[in-house]
Amino acid sequence: MNPIAIAAKGKGLPGMLRRAETIRQRYGLTPKQMDRTLGHFVTLLGKYKCGATFPITTAILGRSRGVVEKYQAQRIEFAAHGYYHTDQTLLSFDQQLEQSLAARQLFADRGVRCDGFRSPYLRFNPMTLAAIKQAGFVYDSSQALAWDIPKEMETPEYRRALDFYGAVSAAVYPALPRWDNDLIRIPYCLPDDEAFVDRFHTNPARMTELWSSILKSTHVRGELFTVAIHPERILFCQQALSRVLDDARKLQPRVWMTQLYQIADWWKARTQAQVRVTDDASGETTVLVNGLEGVRLFARHVQVTSETRNWDHSFVQAESPFIKFRAARRPFIGVSPSSPAYLSSFLRQQGYIVQVSSEAMNYSFYLDRSHFVYEDERPLLDEIEQGDFPLVRIGRWPNGARSALCVTGDIDALTIWDYALRIF
Ligand SMILES: [Zn+2]
Incomplete structure (x- = not known):
């Protein structure tokens, strides 16, 4: 033609x-x-x-x-x-x-x-x-x-x-x-x-x-x-x-007005950012994200003990590069070892903190899926974002932007x- x-x-x-x-x-x-x-x-x-x-x-x-x-x-x-x-x-x-x-x-x-x-x-x-x-x-x-x-x-x-x-x-x-x-x-x-x-x-x-x-x-x-x-x-x-x-x-929260190459760079760097989770003897947990400019941590329905500010109607934003909290279960997303690797990859790309584990009871939200395809992404995002279970996450966009x-x-x-x- x-x-x-x-x-x-x-x-x-x-x-x-x-x-x-x-x-x-x-x-x-x-x-x-x-x-x-x-x-x-x-x-x-x-x-x-x-x-x-x-x-x-x-x-x-x-x-x-x-x-x-x-x-x-x-x-x-x-x-x-x-x-x-x-x-x-x-x-x-x-x-x-x-x-x-x-x-x-x-x-x-x-x-x-x-x-x-x-x-x-x-x-x-x-x-x-x-x-x-x-x-x-x-x-x-x-x-x-x-x-x-x-x-x-x-x-x-x-x-x-x-x-x-x-x-x-x-x-x-x-x-x-x-x-x-x-x-x-x-x-x-x-x-x-x-x-x-x-x-x-x-x-x-x-x-x-x-x-x-x-x-x-x-x-x-x-x-x-x-x-x-x-x-x-x-x-x-x-x-x-x-x-x-x-x-x-x-x-508000702000919109990140940017260019495509910055979006691509950010998406890769944030997905690869090292997340460190440590528990101390008093029962407090600290989440720290290493070495990426613009990274922000957010929490929902969690007893946060470090400094935060209000972000939207359900999440607060940590004021520092770390967040400290107390929670009965880990406010992260647990994924069963038998779930497809793409499920964990997709979730990490959104900024969720993902732990592959067979201990479903340790997590406020746990997924065990035999398959996960592109068409499952939207319903899963809705379930997580509209849910009210405790969650600590990395912001999807830099510097506290919402979109x-x-x-x-x-x-x-x-x-x-x-x-x-x-x-x-
Ligand atoms: Zn053209």
Whole structure:
């Protein structure tokens, strides 16, 4: 299938023609216009002290001179959006590996940090993940995660796009990174700007409303909202973006406004952090997390004897890098030795303190599962988070943040020539 046919499949033909018109309006013959657009976007983000992650097609970076580099110093992270803007699932493993290695090399040659990858059209297969991991990428952000939208907004074009992207539902899967086979996988939240413009044909007010509600949901669940805007559409999206960033700055406990590489680094470091549990003769237990900046400890329904502050309606946050408490049973998560290793890994990735033990009675919450798959994650998180059993845990996000937010958007072209070359 040629790139026009692929784009038409994802967007529908009317969507693709509208997109072509947008392209004509948004890009110039030189990168000047796009540079101004990026400058406007970055200035807007700066008002909220917020960075962003912009995956850019590697060949576009290769053809450009200096536009990308200067934004690195302004809290903008770049990632690879394919080597060419092609559907990765049509390439063999060897082709994907070769292009991933070439992408890493080109970014390095240009002095542009590049830790992450996002597939063009959000389309990938297991070979894509294996290839980018082998090429040295730390994270992938290609998995589309669709938040529920009001029934009246649904259109056949949007349904078709979700199928094309291989999107999964945020009602079923958590909006959280996942450390899988040594690659951090960070979901891409939908609807993005393209959905609002090309599939819903709606106005900025509707976008503002829906994105604000996604922000609220991610905050309640302690999850991640990737606010996805292709930079060339910033003018259409700025009302919604400003509102989301404004709300995010006001929410308590705070929202961690960050970039994808920081999320990936944090997720790995926090999951690997050494947790030391010691019991003293007086019956007091101390939990200490070693050597990771930003780590915070929290407790619920436990008699804490060290200094704490209120955090939300059920947890208190320790004031120091340790927490001391008294509890009849260990307020950690006990996991039976016969449970799958992925269960313990998943729980540790959330910041829970996990002990593999056959002594179920020693724990305030104990799991003995014969199998555990991705679809079991959401119900288990709900059971733990909404439960009222005693629990001591590490914060999922750094510095006491309750949820995370990252503005991100793909750069498919810097000039109209890039766009034309992409197709032909
Ligand atoms: Zn793209």
